[in-house]
Amino acid sequence: MTTPVASPSSGKYTLATRIFHWVGALLIAGAWVAIEQGDDYISLHKSIGASFLIWTLLRIINRFVSKAPPHPPMPKWQTGVAHLTHLGLYLAMLAMPITGMLMSMYGGRGVSVFGLFSFPSVVGIDREMAKLMNGIHTGAMFYVLIFLVVAHVGGALYHQFVMKDNLISRMK
Template sequence: MNTSPRYHGLSIALHWLMALLIIGAIGVGLSMGEMSLSPLKIKLINWHKWVGITVLGLAAVRLLWRMYARPPALPATLPAWQTGAAHAMHLLLYVLMFAIPLSGWAMSAAKGFPVVYLGLFPLPDLVAPDEALGDTLADVHSALSYGLIALLVAHVAAALKHHLIDRDDILSRMLPACRRPR
């Protein structure tokens, strides 16, 4: 168990980098969803795929790092239900950081569109082309993404509640160079 009151600097950097990438991927995903096929849509799809694969790789790094650099303990004053909710939310966030990019990658393969990371590195197809499977995976990818949006809203709301209402250090220990609220 981490006895420090704060997360390690690498944990903080990975958290905020991934937050920006995930929010960007969600924004691009939502904006391109209803677009008609065009060069811009194809460009956005590729950017979305590249960010997704980057998130997948960073999620693996983050999970390995978390096993090494354990997070700081939650305050002992936190009610048991909040501790349980925090652990469940973090577990679900990690599951989705893997499941969403993998479902998108598999969907792309099933629809017959390879993933070429950054336009340079072709990635192996996770499944064989199959239009019906591609449609199912598109629905799965979308449902998981909306689930992630809901979890992110709850995550941010909980962090803000701790910071602004409870005035504890739950949020500040994940902020770069932040002091505890007074």
């Protein structure tokens, strides 16, 4: 008797998880494109970044209530690396906007979200802390995020073109 082998593409993340994933990717790209345009776009950068934080918090709640589909067969070390990268991505996705917001708040500036509402400052003015947050935001965390995204997208491409297991359809 043959045992049916689950097709790698048979499991999909829920629709909500897929929307959270792709809109999140767009927001990150938007925050980056905005800041690359220069100082005139800092306010837009902050609005997109703060929206990304709210989006990510909702996404994490959603992730707890909607389970991931079982992963396709692959070596244990690969699922380990994938899970570690995902955990790292979630942490970096929180750290990026939080350090950005703290940088602004320690600098005595508010964080308005597209002029719709503002986050109340949770810290007092402190130049040293503002500098530290700036260093973490633009110097350290950004490179950690880029590293993780490159590893993540590289992994997805490896599955698509080398393993040819259509893993990407789980997130499509």
